[in-house]
Amino acid sequence: MKKVVTLAMGNGGIENMELIQKTIQRHLQNEHLQKAEDATALPSLTNPAFTTDSFTISPIFFPGGDIGKLAIAGSCNDLAMMGAKPKFLSLSFIIEEGFLLRDLEKIVRSMKKELSINGAAIVTGDTKVVPKGSCDGVYINVSAIGERIINSSQENITIGDKLLVSGDIARHGAAIFAGREGIELANSIESDCKSLWPIVEELIEADIEIKAMRDATRGGVAAVLNEWAMATNTTMEIEEGRFMVDEGVQGICEILGFEPFVLANEGTFMVVVDQNDAKRAQEILQKHNPHAAIVGEVSDSYPGRVTLQSEWGTKRFLDMPTGEILPRIC
Amino acid sequence: MAVELKDFYEKFRDPKTIKALSKAINQEAQKLDHPINIMEVCGGHTHTIMKYGLLQLLPKNIRFIHGPGCPVCIMPKERIDHAYILAMQEDVILCTLGDMIKVPGSRGSLQDARSKGADVRVVYSPLDVMKIAKENPTKKVIFFAIGFETTTPMTVALIENAMKQKISNILYHINHVTVPEVMRELIDSRDEHIDSYNNQIDAFLGPSHVSVITGSKIYEEFPTKYKRPVVVAGFEPVDVMEGVLMIIYQFLENRCEVEIQYKRSVNRNGNINAQKLIEKYFEKRELFKWRGLGNIPKSAWRLKDEYEHLDAEKLYELPKEEIEDHKLCICGDILRGMAKPTECQVFGTACTPQKPLGSCMVSSEGACAAYYKYGNLLQEVQ
Numbered sequence: 244m245k246k247v248v249t250l251a252m253g254n255g256g257i258e259n260m261e262l263i264q265k266t267i268q269r270h271l272q273n274e275h276l277q278k279a280e281d282a283t284a285l286p287s288l289t290n291p292a293f294t295t296d297s298f299t300i301s302p303i304f305f306p307g308g309d310i311g312k313l314a315i316a317g318s319c320n321d322l323a324m325m326g327a328k329p330k331f332l333s334l335s336f337i338i339e340e341g342f343l344l345r346d347l348e349k350i351v352r353s354m355k356k357e358l359s360i361n362g363a364a365i366v367t368g369d370t371k372v373v374p375k376g377s378c379d380g381v382y383i384n385v386s387a388i389g390e391r392i393i394n395s396s397q398e399n400i401t402i403g404d405k406l407l408v409s410g411d412i413a414r415h416g417a418a419i420f421a422g423r424e425g426i427e428l429a430n431s432i433e434s435d436c437k438s439l440w441p442i443v444e445e446l447i448e449a450d451i452e453i454k455a456m457r458d459a460t461r462g463g464v465a466a467v468l469n470e471w472a473m474a475t476n477t478t479m480e481i482e483e484g485r486f487m488v489d490e491g492v493q494g495i496c497e498i499l500g501f502e503p504f505v506l507a508n509e510g511t512f513m514v515v516v517d518q519n520d521a522k523r524a525q526e527i528l529q530k531h532n533p534h535a536a537i538v539g540e541v542s543d544s545y546p547g548r549v550t551l552q553s554e555w556g557t558k559r560f561l562d563m564p565t566g567e568i569l570p571r572i573c
Numbered sequence: 574m575a576v577e578l579k580d581f582y583e584k585f586r587d588p589k590t591i592k593a594l595s596k597a598i599n600q601e602a603q604k605l606d607h608p609i610n611i612m613e614v615c616g617g618h619t620h621t622i623m624k625y626g627l628l629q630l631l632p633k634n635i636r637f638i639h640g641p642g643c644p645v646c647i648m649p650k651e652r653i654d655h656a657y658i659l660a661m662q663e664d665v666i667l668c669t670l671g672d673m674i675k676v677p678g679s680r681g682s683l684q685d686a687r688s689k690g691a692d693v694r695v696v697y698s699p700l701d702v703m704k705i706a707k708e709n710p711t712k713k714v715i716f717f718a719i720g721f722e723t724t725t726p727m728t729v730a731l732i733e734n735a736m737k738q739k740i741s742n743i744l745y746h747i748n749h750v751t752v753p754e755v756m757r758e759l760i761d762s763r764d765e766h767i768d769s770y771n772n773q774i775d776a777f778l779g780p781s782h783v784s785v786i787t788g789s790k791i792y793e794e795f796p797t798k799y800k801r802p803v804v805v806a807g808f809e810p811v812d813v814m815e816g817v818l819m820i821i822y823q824f825l826e827n828r829c830e831v832e833i834q835y836k837r838s839v840n841r842n843g844n845i846n847a848q849k850l851i852e853k854y855f856e857k858r859e860l861f862k863w864r865g866l867g868n869i870p871k872s873a874w875r876l877k878d879e880y881e882h883l884d885a886e887k888l889y890e891l892p893k894e895e896i897e898d899h900k901l902c903i904c905g906d907i908l909r910g911m912a913k914p915t916e917c918q919v920f921g922t923a924c925t926p927q928k929p930l931g932s933c934m935v936s937s938e939g940a941c942a943a944y945y946k947y948g949n950l951l952q953e954v955q
Contacts, residue, residue, distance in 0.1 A: 424697055484588075490579055493579065494579070497581070497582055499697070500671075500937070553588075553625060553626060554588035555588040555591040555592050555595070555625075555630070555810075556592070556629075556630075557625060557626025557627070557629040557630060558626060558629070559623070559624065559626050559947040559948075560946070560947060560948075562945075562946045562947075565926045565927050
């Protein structure tokens with residue numbers, strides 16, 4: 244019989260300890276976790292950044308990743324976008340009774356791999372088991388502390404800055420929709436889920452004047468640009484033709500009536516740089532994804548809005564996505 | 574050669590072709606002796622026009638009037654209440670399509686019902702309902718069926734397949750409506766508005782997906798009886814622009830006929846098998862109330878009496894009285910092509926996609942939602 248997580252494994256006793264030690268700690272072990280005390284004493288950081296996120300994705304395993312990879316990459320990316328090198332993470336599991344132990348271990352292994360890419364470590368954690376039906380398999384909460392190397396913030400954005408995208412868009416959202424709805428295409432779509440710190444570090448080391456960065460997760464590129472436009476009361480002017488959308492991703496969008504601009508990404512980010520650094524930044528980004536591009540610039544033509552220029556010369560607003568993303572009717 | 578999905582849209586969004594069509598339209602439109610008001614009957618066309626900024630490519634004497642062809646927009650509150658009441662029944666799973674769950678009825682939307690514990694599910698295709706019914710044999714699965722001629726065959730395919738597989742726990746609430754009857758209503762009505770809107774529609778742009786099922790023949794009365802040309806056009810920007818050019822040519826050449834722009838899938842007769850299947854299970858209702866437009870004869874389908882054991886409308890006690898729309902809302906005038914969304918005093922203020930008062934702001938195919946989302950740059954002609 245396949246081994247599963249039981250309610251007893253969340254009891255705080257022997258079974259609990261075994262679950263933590265054998266399935267989780269074994270893969271994530273380090274000097275901090277080893278101490279197993281109520282809290283972890285950390286070395287002081289000169290310019291710390293702190294973030295938290297919860298991960299409740301369905302399906303838990305998707306083309307290009309799983310909830311574990313997503314939890315570590317997603318949390319570390321939040322730090323990276325602030326110009327902070329990820330350092331210390333907390334990890335909290337909420338697991339549904341009956342969840343396969345083998346799957347849990349697979350998730351933890353993914354986490355280990357992603358932590359090493361970021362050079363970060365889990366320094367404290369928690370595990371709860373809830374009765375069957377109380378959650379959808381497994382939920383993960385991660386909080387993360389990093390050390391800021393540069394001051395990346397939307398507050399730095401000024402008129403004339405250039406907007407860049409780090410790769411093709413909407414892969415994660417399309418992969419999840421396809422997985423959830425069982426849509427099979429000739430070429431399967433993989434999520435872009437990945438850690439961004441190594442790319443950000445390269446931009447920093449090349450002395451690019453980074454004004455702001457944001458990973459285009461839920462709400463996609465449209466949400467990021469609208470948030471920047473509103474927060475800075477400027478206009479994000481972008482050109483539709485400069486964005487690359489994978490053929491399979493576009494196919495999902497056509498079938499379901501979605502716009503790629505509102506679908507989630509998990510390894511693609513928008514970056515605002517000084518106009519003099521745009522070309523160099525593009526070259527660095529293209530080493531990681533050939534579809535990275537300068538997609539527009541910051542202006543003052545429609546304060547607080549995002550404009551989208553088509554390849555045939557028309558212009559429209561790209562609005563903030565609202566509500567549930569639902570497929571069209573006909 | 575294998576056909577790929579991109580073959581269906583890529584060349585129909587080609588910038589060079591769109592620019593060339595724009596140039597031709599602007600040149601030919603100069604020869605017209607009067608402006609042409611084209612009603613795009615379908616919300617899908619409205620969406621294309623706004624999303625791709627096509628108005629910015631047209632001369633001033635070619636105007637679009639947005640029509641009533643959005644299945645969500647035209648659903649009256651009382652029928653949304655039916656869905657809400659059905660969803661709140663014990664042991665019922667209510668399934669419907671897309672944006673329908675956001676439209677407010679007098680008791681709330683299906684989204685509200687869901688937050689109160691109702692089991693409401695959005696399906697991508699009506700056939701998904703079968704899977705839900707199989708997985709929940711102790712529940713009644715009610716399909717709240719909506720849409721024009723495009724989605725009707727999928728509902729009857731669901732009925733047919735469920736019967737073949739002897740799945741007995743699916744019921745139906747049928748709200749399928751038909752296009753020609755509402756077009757006729759817009760020209761034919763004899764109420765106080767007759768002159769204002771009757772005089773505005775010079776030609777129709779017909780939706781291609783409707784005619785894939787029905788054929789182009791359903792529009793033949795419009796050129797002959799009403800002297801309005803109809804061009805059946807697809808939904809890509811090249812389709813719409815070419816459709817406009819074909820309408821202009823009809824006026825310049827003194828022709829008035831039904832033409833097909835979307836020749837890649839539409840012919841005169843349509844999909845006969847689908848039409849037969851619809852007639853096997855459905856018959857026309859005497860009257861069906863359209864939101865903002867009132868009761869229109871023979872404009873919607875219902876299940877035939879022999880299938881009343883599948884008809885949720887007959888099996889459950891549902892209120893019959895009509896419900897007024899919000900007083901400030903001018904959805905009716907917008908659906909009739911008498912008013913632009915921006916003429917509504919609550920547009921973008923009390924009525925937004927996050928908090929809609931009227932259904933035209935809810936559906937992604939609604940004229941108000943399209944204007945809200947894309948519309949403010951319309952004046953900036955490139």
